[in-house]
Amino acid sequence: MRQAFEPFFTTKTETGTGLGMWVVAQLVERHHGEVEVWSCQRDGRNGTAFSVFIPFQDALESNGQPDNVDSESGAEAVSAG
Numbered sequence: 273m274r275q276a277f278e279p280f281f282t283t284k285t286e287t288g289t290g291l292g293m294w295v296v297a298q299l300v301e302r303h304h305g306e307v308e309v310w311s312c313q314r315d316g317r318n319g320t321a322f323s324v325f326i327p328f329q330d331a332l333e334s335n336g337q338p339d340n341v342d343s344e345s346g347a348e349a350v351s352a353g
Contacts, residue, residue: 276309293322300324 275281277297282290293307300307305326312319 296324300326
């Protein structure tokens with residue numbers, strides 16, 4: 273699955289540039305994070321899942337207190353879009 277993070281790698285025949293996961297990997301690496309990949313190929317259960325982990329502490333150290341964290345409670349507001 274390492275090839276999924278190579279630039280211009282794609283499994284699509286008609287669309288896609290093959291840059292999506294490469295860009296993700298570059299951004300996550302710059303923030304000292306990790307990307308994990310799981311893939312399953314079983315009859316009727318094919319699919320791939322990606323998890324992205326970015327250390328919260330690194331974000332605080334490099335940028336100060338993020339705008340989405342309440343300074344009193346420490347609660348984090350997350351937007352889905």
